[in-house]
Every structure is written in C-alpha cells, then in structure tokens.
Amino acid sequence: MLKPAAIVGQVILYGAFATFIGYFATSPKYHQIPDDVALIKLSIAHLGDRECRKRSAEELDKLPRNMRAPLECPRERSDIKLEVDIDGQPAFRTVMHPTGLYKDGVSVVYKRFEAKAGTHQLSVRMNDNLVKPGFNFVKEAEVTLKPAQVLVIDFNPDKGGLFFQ
Amino acid sequence: MNLHHTLRSNAQTLFQRIEEIFDVPFGGDNNPLRHLGAMALYFLWIVVGTGLYLYTVLDTSIEGVHSSIGYLSVEQWYLGGILRSLHRYSTDGFMLVMMLHLVREWANRHYAGFRLYSWMTGVPLIWLAYGAGIGGYWIVWDQLAQFSATATTELLDWLPFFSTPTARNFLAPDSINDRFFTVLIFIHIGVPLLLILAVWAHLNRITKVDYLPSRRLMLGTIGALLLLALVKPAVSNAPANLALVPPELRIDWFVLFIHPLTDFTSPGFIWLLLLAGTLLLFVLPLLPQPKAAPVAVVNAANCNGCSRCHVDCPYAAITIAPHPDRPGHNIAVVDAKLCASCGICAGSCPSSTPFRSQENLLTGIDMPQLTVDMLRRQLESALSRLSGTTRIIVFGCDCGADVKKLSAPDTAVISLICSGLLPPSFVEYALRGGADGVVVTGCRPGGCHFRLGERWTAERLTRQRAPQLRARVPDERLLLVSASTHDDLSLAQALLEFRARIATQASSIDRLPPYSRRTSHHA
Numbered sequence: 001m002l003k004p005a006a007i008v009g010q011v012i013l014y015g016a017f018a019t020f021i022g023y024f025a026t027s028p029k030y031h032q033i034p035d036d037v038a039l040i041k042l043s044i045a046h047l048g049d050r051e052c053r054k055r056s057a058e059e060l061d062k063l064p065r066n067m068r069a070p071l072e073c074p075r076e077r078s079d080i081k082l083e084v085d086i087d088g089q090p091a092f093r094t095v096m097h098p099t100g101l102y103k104d105g106v107s108v109v110y111k112r113f114e115a116k117a118g119t120h121q122l123s124v125r126m127n128d129n130l131v132k133p134g135f136n137f138v139k140e141a142e143v144t145l146k147p148a149q150v151l152v153i154d155f156n157p158d159k160g161g162l163f164f165q
Numbered sequence: 166m167n168l169h170h171t172l173r174s175n176a177q178t179l180f181q182r183i184e185e186i187f188d189v190p191f192g193g194d195n196n197p198l199r200h201l202g203a204m205a206l207y208f209l210w211i212v213v214g215t216g217l218y219l220y221t222v223l224d225t226s227i228e229g230v231h232s233s234i235g236y237l238s239v240e241q242w243y244l245g246g247i248l249r250s251l252h253r254y255s256t257d258g259f260m261l262v263m264m265l266h267l268v269r270e271w272a273n274r275h276y277a278g279f280r281l282y283s284w285m286t287g288v289p290l291i292w293l294a295y296g297a298g299i300g301g302y303w304i305v306w307d308q309l310a311q312f313s314a315t316a317t318t319e320l321l322d323w324l325p326f327f328s329t330p331t332a333r334n335f336l337a338p339d340s341i342n343d344r345f346f347t348v349l350i351f352i353h354i355g356v357p358l359l360l361i362l363a364v365w366a367h368l369n370r371i372t373k374v375d376y377l378p379s380r381r382l383m384l385g386t387i388g389a390l391l392l393l394a395l396v397k398p399a400v401s402n403a404p405a406n407l408a409l410v411p412p413e414l415r416i417d418w419f420v421l422f423i424h425p426l427t428d429f430t431s432p433g434f435i436w437l438l439l440l441a442g443t444l445l446l447f448v449l450p451l452l453p454q455p456k457a458a459p460v461a462v463v464n465a466a467n468c469n470g471c472s473r474c475h476v477d478c479p480y481a482a483i484t485i486a487p488h489p490d491r492p493g494h495n496i497a498v499v500d501a502k503l504c505a506s507c508g509i510c511a512g513s514c515p516s517s518t519p520f521r522s523q524e525n526l527l528t529g530i531d532m533p534q535l536t537v538d539m540l541r542r543q544l545e546s547a548l549s550r551l552s553g554t555t556r557i558i559v560f561g562c563d564c565g566a567d568v569k570k571l572s573a574p575d576t577a578v579i580s581l582i583c584s585g586l587l588p589p590s591f592v593e594y595a596l597r598g599g600a601d602g603v604v605v606t607g608c609r610p611g612g613c614h615f616r617l618g619e620r621w622t623a624e625r626l627t628r629q630r631a632p633q634l635r636a637r638v639p640d641e642r643l644l645l646v647s648a649s650t651h652d653d654l655s656l657a658q659a660l661l662e663f664r665a666r667i668a669t670q671a672s673s674i675d676r677l678p679p680y681s682r683r684t685s686h687h688a
Contacts, residue, residue, distance in 0.1 A: 006189070006190040006191075006192075008190075009189060009190025009191075010190045010191060010385060012190075013187070013190060013191075014385050014386070014388065014389040015389070017386075017389055018389040018390065018392060020261075021254050021257045021258060021261070021390075021393060021419075022254070022393045022396070022397045024257070024417075024418045024419055025253065025254060025257050025397075025399070025417050025418075025419065026397075026415035026416070026417065027415065027418075029413045029414060029415055030413065030414045030425050031412070031413050031414075032312065032410055032411065032428065033410055035412075038410075039410050041336060043330065043332070043333050043336055045329045045333060099328045100328070106328060108328070108330055110330040110332055110333070112319075148409045148410045148411075148412060149408065149409060149410075150337075150407065150408055150409060150410055152336050152337055154336070165336075165337055
C-alpha cells in the first residue's frame with residue numbers, strides 16, 4: 001500500500017513529466033524569419049547546353065545506317081553561369097557544374113535569400129553554354145514583396161526561360 | 166580518455182542520485198528511471214496503437230489531409246482528438262526516454278564487452294525514431310509540416326546524393342500532389358515497422374526483457390498523458406501555403422529541434438554533428454576498456470544440466486547441451502562473449518552448497534575469481550574470527566554499498582561480485598557456523614549493475630525461487646537490505662537495528678543446530 005507521501009510525490013513527478021512534455025511540445029515559439037522580411041528562393045535545375053558538330057556526308061556514309069545522326073554531340077554538358085542582383089547590388093554569383101560521373105546531368109542551384117518586404121529590382125542572368133560569351137537568358141523585373149512572401153526564381157524552357165513565381 | 170572517464174563518472178553519480186530520489190515515491194520496481202527501456206517500448210506501443218486509428222480516418226488527398234486530421238481535434242475531440250494527442254505526446258515521451266536511456270547506459274558504462282551488441286544495435290534506433298517522428302509531422306500538412314518538410318529537404322540536399330534538389334518539391338503551392346501523402350503514409354508506417362524490427366534485434370541478447378514497465382507505472386504514465394491530452398490537446402496549425410513562410414511556429418522541440426539548430430548553424434555543421442555523433446557512439450565500445458573479468462566456467466563432473474543457471478542468466482550466455490561424458494544427461498555451456506561475469510549462475514547452482522564435505526568445494530558452474538570454494542573458505546575464516554555477543558556476517562555486493570566499512574570484531578563482511586552470486590545455503594551455513602545473524606545487501610530494486618541479481622537474491626532468500634533458503638532458517642536472523650553506493654549510512658543503521666533486535670530477542674528466536682564440516686558429514 002502506498003504511503004500518502006509517496007502518492008503526493010508521484011503526483012508531483014507525473015505532473016512535472018506531463019508539464020515538461022506539454023511545454024516543449026509547442027514552446028518556445030520559433031520565428032524562422034523576422035516579421036518584415038520576405039524570402040527569395042533561387043532554385044534552378046537545368047541541363048547545360050553542348051556544342052554539337054554537323055557531320056559531313058562522308059562521315060555519315062562511314063557510319064552504319066542506324067547510327068547516321070546528322071549531329072555529333074558530346075556527352076558532357078556545359079557549366080552554367082548564373083548571376084543574381086537585388087537592387088543593383090550583386091547578391092549571388094555562381095558557376096553551376098553538371099552532375100553525373102560523365103558530367104552529363106543537370107546543373108542545379110538552390111539558395112535562399114532574405115529580403116526586406118517592399119519593392120525591389122530583381123535581375124537574374126544565366127549562360128548555359130560557356131563557350132559563348134555573355135548571358136543567353138536574362139530576367140529583370142521590379143517585384144513587390146509582402147512580409148513572409150516566398151518568391152521563387154526558377155528556370156523552365158517551356159515558360160520562356162527564367163521566371164519569377 | 167581521462168576527460169571521458171570524468172564526464173562519465175559524474176554523469177553516473179548524477180543519474181544514481183536522481184534515481185535514488187525517484188525511489189522514494191516510486192520504489193525500485195515502479196521507478197521510471199530504472200526502467201527507461203521498458204518505458205520507451207510502452208510509449209512506442211501507444212504511438213503504434215493510436216497511429217492505427219489515425220490511419221483509418223486520414224484522407225490522403227491534398228485537400229483532405231489537413232481537414233481530416235483537424236476534424237479529429239475539433240469535432241471528435243473526445244476520441245480522435247485524444248488519440249491524436251496521445252500519439253503526439255507519446256512520441257515526445259519516446260524521444261525523451263530514448264535519449265535518457267542512451268545517456269544512462271553510457272554513464273553506467275553499459276556499452277562494451279558483453280553489452281557491445283545491444284549498444285551497437287541501439288544506435289540505429291535513434292535515426293529510425295527521428296526519421297519516423299519528423300515524417301509524422303508532415304502528414305498533417307499544416308504550416309509546421311511545411312516548415313519541417315522544407316527544412317528537412319534543404320538539409321538532405323546538402324549531401325551530394327540527389328541530382329536535383331529535393332527541396333524543389335516544396336517550392337510552390339502546385340509543387341505537390343495527392344500522391345505525395347500516399348507515399349508519406351507508407352514511409353511513416355514503414356519506418357516505425359523497421360524501428361520495431363530493430364528493437365527486436367536490440368533486445369535479442371537479453372533475457373527476461375521488460376517489454377512493458379510495471380502496471381502501476383503504465384497507469385500513472387497514461388494517466389498523465391491523458392490529462393495532458395485533455396488540458397492541452399494537440400492541434401494543427403493553419404494549412405500549409407508554400408507561397409508564404411510560416412509565421413511564428415509552435416515547434417515540437419523533442420522531434421523538430423534539428424530545424425532551428427540548422428538555421429542557427431549550417432547544414433554542413435549539422436551533418437558533421439550527426440555523423441560524428443553517430444560515429445562516436447559506434448567507436449566508443451571499441452576504445453580501450455578495462456580488462457574483462459574471467460567468465461563463468463562449467464565443471465562437467467558436477468553439472469547435472471538442471472538448467473537453473475540457464476534460466477537465471479540475465480544475458481542468455483548459458484545454453485544447455487547434451488553432456489559429453491554422460492549419455493542422456495545435459496550440461497550447461499557458457500558463451501564467453503555473452504557472459505557478464507556476474508556469478509548469478511554460481512548462485513543458482515544447486516551444487517553450490519557449502520555443506521558438502523569436499524575439502525575443495527566444486528560446483529557445477531563457478532567464477533574463477535571467486536569460486537564457491539573460496540567463498541566457503543572466506544566465510545569459515547570470518548566465522549572463526551568473530552567475537553562479541555551478537556556476531557553478524559554481512560554478504561555485500563561490489564556494485565552496491567561498501568560493506569567493508571562495516572567490518573568490526575563482531576561483524577564480518579564478505580563482498581561478492583554481485584549479490585546474485587550468493588547461494589542461499591551460505592546463509593544457513595553462516596548461522597550454523599556461529600553467526601547470530603546474516604545481512605545480505607545488494608543494489609536497490611532495478612538497480613543491479615548486471616541486471617536481475619538483486620531480484621534473484623531476494624526471491625531465493627524469501628523462498629520464491631530455486632535454490633531456496635531452507636525453511637528451517639529463522640527469518641528473524643536474516644536481513645535483506647537494498648543499498649546502493651550512496652547508502653552506506655542507511656546500511657550501517659540497518660545493521661545497528663538488526664543487531665539490537667537480535668540481541669533483545671535472542672531467547673525467542675530459534676537457533677539452528679551448530680554445524681562444522683570438519684566434524685560432521687551431514688547437514
């Protein structure tokens with residue numbers, strides 16, 4: 001038979017256990033970003049371009065009939081150069097390398113930026129074939145970010161290249 | 166190693182002190198800190214049971230997943246809501262006791278030697294538990310789920326395994342579809358199943374496993390969780406919206422603490438922490454350890470294959486096999502890798518009786534470092550030196566209170582590897598050899614360094630377990646005391662009171678007929 005003191009002790013300890021579980025199950029609260037800040041997510045997965053060469057008629061004749069592709073393309077993909085400016089200031093610069101042992105996979109980037117809520121001038125430039133100079137994809141826009149908004153910078157050739165979402 | 170030793174010793178002392186505080190209201194058998202493994206299993210069964218109900222009512226469509234769980238908390242609070250809360254709080258309880266169990270086993274140096282297997286198989290459980298726990302939060306698909314899913318995938322993407330960042334799956338509201346939740350459910354069921362399988366492996370080399378804590382402890386725990394579920398029911402946050410960063414979040418710090426930690430540091434740091442921590446846990450038992458004690462040895466000529474040692478061994482180190490010399494008979498076989506060197510087997514052997522007339526006492530199974538023959542010689546020597554009016558023999562345990570401090574002209578002490586090594590017949594032998602009383606002390610209930618030693622000793626001496634103390638031995642001349650390393654004073658006090666009681670009641674307590682094996686051949 002439990003003594004009254006033991007019962008009281010158990011009640012206190014069970015109560016402390018429940019309180020401990022109950023408190024840390026939801027507290028303290030966590031703020032991932034300050035209240036007046038928005039998030040810009042740069043996330044691109046894109047196959048770099050490659051330099052293909054047109055085969056001559058003589059070269060095609062030497063190939064078996066089932067392998068006479070007019071273009072000879074290397075397996076490797078080009079690195080991709082990417083620049084992001086926010087309000088005219090460089091925010092991010094990178095050269096993305098193709099994945100895969102043979103460097104024939106997509107080049108990827110995933111990056112988060114915090115920006116104060118408000119209007120910003122956003123400029124993104126991308127070159128997916130570094131044999132050629134300059135940037136073959138450019139997206140510039142003035143965006144108005146609300147607090148806690150997530151703006152995604154992505155790339156989709158079917159959507160015209162770089163786009164903001 | 167010195168730093169590690171200091172840390173571990175301090176942690177051990179701290180744990181023992183807290184356990185002893187908990188012993189006061191709970192007692193050893195109901196002390197949750199002494200049964201952390203069983204508590205973890207209990208929480209796991211609650212999680213599994215409540216999870217089955219939640220699974221039946223979950224709508225895995227993207228529109229329905231949040232509302233179907235939310236319905237439980239609001240409309241069906243009296244059943245589904247409580248079960249959901251129990252599911253969450255039991256998960257938290259599981260995480261808590263799992264980590265306490267890990268720290269306690271480390272503090273008590275329960276990670277090397279015969280415990281190597283249990284330690285090694287326990288480490289992956291931590292990964293599986295957190296994998297299952299974190300995934301469970303995604304199913305609700307509220308703001309917390311969104312935060313955890315994004316944070317987890319961003320953490321995973323730091324590793325060079327994925328050709329495309331997995332975080333791209335949570336970029337925009339249209340990134341996920343119904344199939345995501347179906348897959349998630351399968352993972353959330355599959356990982357716990359793996360966890361249960363891993364728990365089975367973890368417990369595989371332990372006998373008499375406490376799959377559940379005592380009934381009283383279970384009732385108290387479920388009562389506390391039910392009360393918590395009623396006072397503070399688990400509820401969902403607002404539905405996930407990937408176009409917005411969730412505002413202030415009520416995080417479950419038991420499960421999701423890793424996400425804020427990643428934000429405060431970096432994914433690289435977290436992976437370093439996780440992998441280094443895991444590696445450390447695996448390497449810890451492989452570091453130089455104190456030399457292992459000699460293991461139990463079977464004497465084929467004296468073992469009759471009764472299997473009592475096999476039944477009492479806490480680590481399944483003893484099996485019973487056909488006797489090599491006696492057709493139709495069995496013999497105990499010791500697996501040296503599993504043997505804890507506790508001597509509980511020697512205490513269980515019916516041949517371990519000092520009343521045998523052999524000059525060199527041989528038994529069926531024995532400890533080379535303290536054979537029953539040595540024990541008999543120590544006892545006879547101690548009895549011959551005792552003087553005074555109330556002479557007492559104290560059998561102690563190397564892992565419990567320091568009995569050597571009790572040594573006096575009228576008190577002889579013999580410290581054993583474990584109190585479980587003491588064959589009950591030694592108590593009678595001591596009383597018939599001139600002692601007025603015998604004190605047997607071992608660790609507190611549930612506190613045996615080797616497992617079960619203090620329990621088997623108590624059951625043998627109270628005639629509940631073979632080999633039993635013979636009925637002719639008067640109970641008044643025997644005192645059983647549970648005393649840990651910090652209980653020297655209370656043990657001394659118990660001895661003082663025991664001596665006084667025997668002295669005052671000497672005339673009314675039966676005295677066993679004297680026995681000397683040098684003059685008699687029959688007990």
